[in-house]
Amino acid sequence: MNATANTHEIVVLGAGYTGMLAAVRLARRTRKLDVRITLVNPSDRFTERLRMHQIAAGQELADHRIPDLLAGSGVVFHRAAAVAIDADARVVTLDDAAEIPYDTLIYALGSTTDTSLVPGxxxxxxxxxxxxxxxxxxxxxxxxxxxxxxxxxxxxxxxxxxxxxxxxxxxxxxxxxxxxxxxxxxxxxxxxxxxxxxxxxxxxxxxxxxxxxxxxxxxxxxxxxxxxxxxxxxxxTAGMKVSPLAARAGIAVDERGLILTDPTLRSVSHPEILAIGDAAAVRMPFGVLHGTCQSGMPTAAYAADSLTRRLRGKTVKPFRFGYIHQPVSLGRKDAVIQFTKADDTPRRWYLKGRAAVAYKETVSSSPVPTFTMSKHMTMRVQFTNGGRSTRAIA
Ligand SMILES: Cc1cc2nc3c(=O)[nH]c(=O)nc-3n(C[C@H](O)[C@H](O)[C@H](O)COP(=O)(O)OP(=O)(O)OC[C@H]3O[C@@H](n4cnc5c(N)ncnc54)[C@H](O)[C@@H]3O)c2cc1C
Missing domain, CATH: 3.50.50.60 (FAD/NAD(P)-binding domain)
Incomplete structure (x- = not known):
């Protein structure tokens, strides 16, 4: 794309589940608008966090290269880690010394395990x-x-x-x-x-x-x-923490460092920043969402859709989400799926054994094809209990 002075610069920080989806979906939705989307991630490999326990147990997983996943989407990939955000000047500094200006920032840095609370x-x-x-x-x-x-x-x-x-x-x-x-x-x-x-x-x-x-x-x-x-x-595996980048930049965060969002996932202090996935404190009527792919993917789809609408001068509806399940693998031969109410409390129904294994595998393997398909069509991302997270289905 040839950028003009009027090009709307969108920078997506983090190419995990939510950053990847937000970037490719946004590219598809804004293909007739003058935007440039840059996706920043320290590795050029997509990390399937849902399967990290499989690697830990000695299994080999498929290798997904981010440039391959983005091919044909128009999204520019920049391999680096963000080290600072100047939220007033709207510039992100990367660890390769590059400085990327943005009009809109999508903050999708995820979370990591907190090992700081217990000595050793x-x-x-x-x-x-x-x-x-x-x-x-x-x-x-x-x-x-x-x-x-x-x-x-x-x-x-x-x-x-x-x-x-x-x-x-x-x-x-x-x-x-x-x-x-x-x-x-x-x-x-x-x-x-x-x-x-x-x-x-x-x-x-x-x-x-x-x-x-x-x-x-x-x-x-x-x-x-x-x-x-x-x-x-x-x-x-107990406890999570998030990058200190947002707090250091003066972006309003909660006591854990998650970005505080308004009902449309914009930062309450910097509305040109959208926060999604584990790094966002997204409040629903039943409480703040806890970090899952299940809730993160709809935040990404919503961010892409709502930003597109705003760029077209249209109004947006608030984000709504409700949980549907707790899918848990129990090794490769067993699993248990607890179906839930919107607030993640258990319903009576659950699945176990082979049916649960197949269900869990479908859940774990769905994000990568979703990225690929999102380059070509706007698809519904996941079922939710709490209303539609996406505005329209093409
Ligand atoms: C073993 C395991 C099993 C799980 N199972 C489930 C499950 O069954 N169902 C479910 O819903 N959830 C599950 N989760 C939780 C799920 O993985 C997370 O909620 C999900 O990954 C959050 O997506 P995200 O995009 O916010 O963050 P991530 O997927 O973690 O992506 C964050 C990205 O940001 C990048 N990044 C970090 N710092 C920087 C920086 N400074 N600059 C640029 N990029 C940066 C990272 O490299 C990464 O690529 C599981 C997690 C684990 C660890």
């Missing part, structure tokens, strides 16, 4: 934040399995459950322990949770429930009760 966790525990790290974890796992060692997963949320079951299923003979302050699957209904517990039993996973980790040591985890759990390899 940042030094001795591993996370599922990056594919390279997950791959190194899988190599250590193989060594420890050969020595009949012990692995501990900290955090009984959905990520911790997916990781611990994947590891135990693929590495029989290993002592695998799950440490959780709350009952694993506490957010599920009784029947789905009972299925989850049966799977944990079947895989021989030791549970330390209702306790907190006080310290992570190189070869053990100390509980708040003082008990020491031997652990050759500790995987941390």
């Amino acid at each position: 966790a940042d030094h001795h525990a591993w996370t599922l934040d990056a594919p390279r790290q997950a791959r190194r974890f899988s190599h250590r796992l193989a060594e420890i399995t050969a020595a009949a060692g012990a692995v501990t997963v900290v955090g009984g949320g959905l990520t911790g459950i997916e990781a611990v079951t994947e590891i135990a299923e693929s590495h029989p003979g290993l002592t695998v322990t799950l440490i959780s302050a709350q009952e694993p699957g506490h957010m599920m209904g009784d029947k789905a949770r009972a299925h989850l517990n049966r799977a944990l039993d079947r895989l021989g996973i030791v549970r330390e429930v209702g306790v907190r980790v006080a310290k992570v040591l190189p070869d053990a985890v100390r509980l708040s009760t003082g008990e020491l759990i031997a652990s050759d390899l500790t995987l941390w």
